[in-house]
Amino acid sequence: xxxxxxxxxxxxxxxxxxxxxxxxxxxxxxxxxxxxxxxxxxxxxxxxxxxxxxxxxxxxxxxxxxxxxxxxxxxxxxxxxxxxxxxxxxxxxxxxxxxxxxxxxxxxxxxxxxxxxxxxxxxxxxxxxxxxxxxxxxxxxxxxxxxxxxxxxxxxxxxxxxxxxxxxxxxxxxxxxxxxxxxxxxxxxxxxxxxxxxxxxxxxxxxxxxxxxxxxxxxxxxxxxxxxxxxxxxxxxxxxxxxxxxxxxxxxxxxxxxxxxxxxxxxxxxxxxxxxxxxxxxxxxxxxxxxxxxxxxxxxxxxxxxxxxxxxxxxxxxxxxxxxxxxxxxxxxxxxxxxxxxxxxxxxxxxxxxxxxxxxxxxxxxxxxxxxxxxxxxxxxxxxxxxxxxxxxxxxxxxxxxxxxxxxxxxxxxxxxxxxxxxxxxxxxxxxxxxxxxxxxxxxxxxxxxxxxxxxxxxxxxxxxxxxxxxxxxxxxxxxxxxxxxxxxxxxxxxxxxxxxxxxxxxxxxxxxxxxxxxxxxxxxxxxxxxxxxxxxxxxxxxxxxxxxxxxxxxxxxxxxxxxxxxxxxxxxxxxxxxxxxxxxxxxxxxxxxxxxxxxxxxxxxxxx
Amino acid sequence: xxxxxxxxxxxxxxxxxxxxxxxxxxxxxxxxxxxxxxxxxxxxxxxxxxxxxxxxxxxxxxxxxxxxxxxxxxxxxxxxxxxxxxxxxxxxxxxxxxxxxxxxxxxxxxxxxxxxxxxxxxxxxxxxxxxxxxxxxxxxxxxxxxxxxxxxxxxxxxxxxxxxxxxxxxxxxxxxxxxxxxxxxxxxxxxxxxxxxxxxxxxxxxxxxxxxxxxxxxxxxxxxxxxxxxxxxxxxxxxxxxxxxxxxxxxxxxxxxxxxxxxxxxxxxxxxxxxxxxxxxxxxxxxxx
Numbered sequence: 001x002x003x004x005x006x007x008x009x010x011x012x013x014x015x016x017x018x019x020x021x022x023x024x025x026x027x028x029x030x031x032x033x034x035x036x037x038x039x040x041x042x043x044x045x046x047x048x049x050x051x052x053x054x055x056x057x058x059x060x061x062x063x064x065x066x067x068x069x070x071x072x073x074x075x076x077x078x079x080x081x082x083x084x085x086x087x088x089x090x091x092x093x094x095x096x097x098x099x100x101x102x103x104x105x106x107x108x109x110x111x112x113x114x115x116x117x118x119x120x121x122x123x124x125x126x127x128x129x130x131x132x133x134x135x136x137x138x139x140x141x142x143x144x145x146x147x148x149x150x151x152x153x154x155x156x157x158x159x160x161x162x163x164x165x166x167x168x169x170x171x172x173x174x175x176x177x178x179x180x181x182x183x184x185x186x187x188x189x190x191x192x193x194x195x196x197x198x199x200x201x202x203x204x205x206x207x208x209x210x211x212x213x214x215x216x217x218x219x220x221x222x223x224x225x226x227x228x229x230x231x232x233x234x235x236x237x238x239x240x241x242x243x244x245x246x247x248x249x250x251x252x253x254x255x256x257x258x259x260x261x262x263x264x265x266x267x268x269x270x271x272x273x274x275x276x277x278x279x280x281x282x283x284x285x286x287x288x289x290x291x292x293x294x295x296x297x298x299x300x301x302x303x304x305x306x307x308x309x310x311x312x313x314x315x316x317x318x319x320x321x322x323x324x325x326x327x328x329x330x331x332x333x334x335x336x337x338x339x340x341x342x343x344x345x346x347x348x349x350x351x352x353x354x355x356x357x358x359x360x361x362x363x364x365x366x367x368x369x370x371x372x373x374x375x376x377x378x379x380x381x382x383x384x385x386x387x388x389x390x391x392x393x394x395x396x397x398x399x400x401x402x403x404x405x406x407x408x409x410x411x412x413x414x415x416x417x418x419x420x421x422x423x424x425x426x427x428x429x430x431x432x433x434x435x436x437x438x439x440x441x442x443x444x445x446x447x448x449x450x451x452x453x454x455x456x457x458x459x460x461x462x463x464x465x466x467x468x469x470x471x472x473x474x475x476x477x478x479x480x481x482x483x484x485x486x487x488x489x490x491x492x493x494x495x496x497x498x499x500x501x502x503x504x505x506x507x508x509x510x511x512x513x514x515x516x517x518x519x520x521x522x523x524x525x526x527x528x529x530x531x532x533x534x535x536x537x538x539x540x541x542x543x544x545x546x547x548x549x550x551x552x553x554x555x556x557x558x559x560x561x562x563x564x565x566x567x568x569x570x571x572x573x574x575x576x577x578x579x580x581x582x583x584x585x586x587x588x589x590x591x592x593x594x595x596x597x598x599x600x601x602x603x604x605x606x607x608x609x
Numbered sequence: 610x611x612x613x614x615x616x617x618x619x620x621x622x623x624x625x626x627x628x629x630x631x632x633x634x635x636x637x638x639x640x641x642x643x644x645x646x647x648x649x650x651x652x653x654x655x656x657x658x659x660x661x662x663x664x665x666x667x668x669x670x671x672x673x674x675x676x677x678x679x680x681x682x683x684x685x686x687x688x689x690x691x692x693x694x695x696x697x698x699x700x701x702x703x704x705x706x707x708x709x710x711x712x713x714x715x716x717x718x719x720x721x722x723x724x725x726x727x728x729x730x731x732x733x734x735x736x737x738x739x740x741x742x743x744x745x746x747x748x749x750x751x752x753x754x755x756x757x758x759x760x761x762x763x764x765x766x767x768x769x770x771x772x773x774x775x776x777x778x779x780x781x782x783x784x785x786x787x788x789x790x791x792x793x794x795x796x797x798x799x800x801x802x803x804x805x806x807x808x809x810x811x812x813x814x815x816x817x818x819x820x821x822x823x824x825x826x827x828x829x830x831x832x833x834x835x836x837x838x839x840x841x842x843x844x845x846x847x848x849x850x851x852x853x854x855x856x857x858x859x860x861x862x863x864x865x866x867x868x869x870x871x872x873x874x875x876x877x878x879x880x881x882x883x884x885x886x887x888x889x890x891x892x893x894x895x896x897x898x
Contacts, residue, residue: 035714035720035722036722036764036768036807038720038721038806038807039714039715039720039721039722040720041714041715041720043715043719043720043806044715044717044719044720091786091787091788094788094789095778095783095788095789096777096778097777097778097836097839097841097842099796099799099800099803099839100788100791100796101796102791102792102793102796103793104793105790106790106791106792106793107788107790108788125800127719127804130719130804130806131803134803135778138776138777138778139777141772141776141777142777142779178757208714208715208716208720209713209714209715209716210714241689241691241692241696242693242696242716242717243716244716244717245717325717328693328718328735328736328737328738329691329693329716329717329735329736330691331690331691331738331740332691475707476707477702477703477704477707481703519707520707520708521707521708521710522673522708523670523672523673523676523708523758524672525670525671525672525757525758526710526757526758526759526761527710528710528711529707529708529710
C-alpha cells in the first residue's frame with residue numbers, strides 16, 4: 001500500500017495546482033493520474049484566463065459579469081473568491097515562467113471576451129491551456145512531487161457510515177495500467193479529485209477521449225451529491241468528424257455561417273438580427289441545429305462556416321491555426337472551401353458539490369476544476385473563466401487538504417444543505433440494475449483506515465476479476481456508443497420532455513446491457529479494453545444525472561433549453577439541483593442559490609440573448 | 610471485407626446458452642442481433658463509400674500466447690473523407706478487435722500521446738489524413754523505444770531526458786505583486802520552443818539518440834533552449850543552463866541531420882535551436898568536448 005498525506009487524482013490544471021499548493025503547505029503529496037500530466041485535456045484550452053489585473057478594472061466588476069453570465073445560478077461567495085484571487089494566481093503563473101502574450105511595455109496582454117465589461121482575458125497566443133498545463137507540470141517536477149502516471153483510480157476508499165456526511169475518505173484504489181496491478185493508496189490528510197470533464201457522455205464533444213467523468217462518478221457512488229448536472233455548454237463551431245474546436249475568433253474576424261441553400265442563416269432566418277454570427281454561443285448553437293432539423297443542413301448534419309472573403313492574407317495572419325485544424329482534421333482547405341461546423345458538447349458547468357474550500361460532504365474528500373461544482377459558472381460559463389477556476393480552486397483545495405485553515409465555508413454541502421425534496425416523473429427506475437456489490441463505500445462495519453482501504457482493494461479486484469474472466473457478453477464500445485448517441489439525440493442543445501424521458505430509457509438500457517459487459521483482452525499489460533470498460537460505467541451514471549437534472553428543471557436558463565418551458569422562472573428556480581446516490585437509488589433535492597455577496601446582493605436581471 | 614472477429618465466438622455462445630438464466634439468454638440473443646446489425650452497418654458503410662482502408666498494424670503482447678511473437682495484423686475499415694489514421698485505428702479496435710492497444714486522448718494534436726511510425730515516418734496519428742497516405746497503411750510503434758504492447762512504447766527514458774535539463778523556471782528576482790516584464794521580441798524568440806507537446810517523435814527519429822542512450826536528444830535540448838533564451842531568468846541562470854547542455858552527451862552530439870525537425874508535428878525548428886545553443890555555448894567561452 002502506498003501512503004501519502006495528500007493524494008491528488010488527475011493531473012490537469014486543477015490537479016497540478018492543488019499538488020503544488022499542498023506541497024507548499026508542507027504536505028507529502030502524490031498525484032495519481034491515468035494519463036501522464038502533460039497529456040491532460042487542460043492543454044487543449046485556447047482562450048485565456050480572466051483576471052482583473054489593470055487599473056480601471058476591479059474584482060467586483062469581474063464578479064458581476066460572472067454572476068450575470070451564470071444567469072444568476074452561481075453562488076456569490078464562490079464567484080467573489082474566484083474574482084478576488086484570480087489576479088494573484090495569474091501573477092503567480094507568470095512568476096513560474098508561463099509564456100504569456102505581451103504588451104509593448106512587457107506586461108502581460110489582456111483582450112476582450114464575450115460577456116466581459118472589461119478586456120480582462122489574459123492569454124498566451126491561442127494555446128493558453130497548453131502553456132498553463134506545461135508551466136504547472138514544470139513546478140511539480142521542480143518540487144519533486146511524486147507522480148504515479150498511467151495509474152487509473154477506479155474507486156474511493158470511504159468509510160461506510162449510513163449518512164454520507166458522517167463518512168471519511170481515507171484513500172483510493174488504482175490500477176497500474178502498465179502491469180494491471182491493483183493497489184491501495186492511503187491518504188493521511190485528504191484526497192482531491194481533479195479528473196476533468198465528462199464530455200465523452202456525448203458522441204460529439206470537444207473533450208478528449210479520456211474525459212469520462214471518473215471523479216464525479218466515483219464521488220457520486222460514495223455518497224457525494226452532484227450539483228447542477230443539467231447545465232452543459234455546447235459550442236457552436238466544432239468540426240463534424242471529430243469535435244475539434246474552431247475558435248470563436250473566426251466569427252469575430254467576420255466569418256459567416258451558411259445553410260445548405262447558401263443562405264446567411266443568422267440573418268435570413270432571424271435568429272439574431274442585430275448580432276448575426278456574433279450572437280452568444282447558445283443562440284448560435286440553437287440556430288445551427290434549427291437549420292439542420294428543418295432540412296436546411298448540409299448532409300443533414302452541419303452548416304458551413306466561410307472565411308474565404310476575408311482574404312488569404314488576413315486569414316493567414318490571424319487565423320493560421322484554424323487552417324491547420326480544418327486541413328488536419330477535416331481534410332478541408334479553409335482558403336479554398338467553407339469549413340463544415342456543428343455544435344458540440346464543450347463544458348460541464350455542474351459536478352461534485354463542494355464548498356469554497358474545495359471540500360465535499362465526505363470528510364477528507366475534495367474536488368476542484370471541471371469535475372467539481374463550487375458553483376462559479378451557474379447555468380452558463382463565460383469564456384475565460386474555466387482556467388481561473390482551475391488555479392483558484394485547485395490551490396484552495398490543495399491548501400485545505402494539507403491542513404490550512406481557510407475559514408468556515410459559507411456554501412453548505414451535503415444533505416443538511418437541502419431546502420426541498422425534488423421529484424421527477426421518470427419513465428424508468430433510475431440507478432443501478434443491481435447495486436448490491438457495487439461501489440457504495442465498503443461492506444461490513446468498515447471504519448478503521450486499514451480495513452476501509454483493504455476492503456476497497458478487495459472489491460476492485462473482484463470487479464476486475466469478474467470482467468476479465470467472463471468470456472463472452474457485450475463489449476464496452478457498443479454500450480458506450482449507444483449511450484453517446486442517446487445523449488446527443490435527446491439531451492443536446494434542444495430538450496423536450498419526451499426526449500429526456502426517451503434518453504432515460506436508453507440510459508436504463510445501457511445499464512442493463514452493462515450487466516453483461518466483458519473484457520475480451522485477456523492481458524494484464526496495458527489493458528485499455530479494461531480501463532474503457534470501467535470508464536463506461538462512469539459515463540452511464542453521469543449521463544443519468546445530467547438527464548434527470550434536465551428533466552427536473554422545468555425552465556429555460558442559460559444553456560438549458562426546454563421546449564415546454566420557454567422562460568426563466570426566477571420565483572421557482574433560483575436553486576441548485578442535487579442528485580445523490582444512496583445505495584443505488586438516486587434521489588433529487590434542491591438547495592438555494594446564494595446571491596448575497598460580501599457587500600452586496602446580486603439582483604437577478606433579464607439576460608437578453 | 611475481412612474482419613478480425615474470432616470465429617469461435619458464435620459457437621461457444623450456443624454451447625453456453627443452456628446454463629444461463631433466462632434474462633441473460635435474452636440479452637445474448639439481443640447481443641447477437643446487434644452484432645449482426647453492427648456488422649451489416651459496417652458493411653453498408655463500406656459499400657456506401659465503396660472503399661475500405663487497408664491497415665497493417667504491428668501487434669505484440671508479452672503475456673498472451675500467440676501474441677508474444679511480434680506480427681502484423683490486417684484490418685479493412687470503411688473509409689470516409691476526412692478520416693485520420695487515429696480514426697481508422699479506433700474503428701479497427703471498436704469493431705474488430707478490442708485488444709488492439711494504443712495511446713490516444715485529445716484527437717487534436719495537443720496531448721501528444723498518439724505519436725507512431727506510420728508508413729515509415731514518425732507522425733501524430735490524429736493529425737494524419739488517411740487520404741494523404743499510400744495503402745496499405747503500415748502502423749508501428751515509435752522506433753528506438755521499448756514496446757510495452759502493440760503500439761504502446763515505454764516513454765520513461767524520454768521523460769527522464771526531459772527532466773534532466775531542469776525544465777522549470779528559476780529566478781529569485783521577482784517583482785512583488787506584479788508580473789515580470791518580458792519584451793515581445795523575447796517572447797517571439799522562445800515561442801516556437803514552447804509549443805513542444807512531448808510526443809517523442811523527434812527523439813524516435815534521431816539517429817544519434819538511437820545509438821547513444823545518454824544523449825539528451827532534440828526534445829530535451831529544445832526544452833533547455835526554451836529557458837536559456839528566456840530573458841526573465843537572467844544571465845547567471847543562462848550560464849548554468851549552458852553548462853547542462855554542454856555536457857558530454859549534450860548539444861555537441863547533434864550532427865544536424867534535421868530528422869527531428871522533419872518529423873515535428875508542431876513545426877518546431879529543433880535543429881536550429883540546437884545550433885543556436887552551440888553558438889551560445891561557444892560565445893560564452895565554455896569548455897567543449
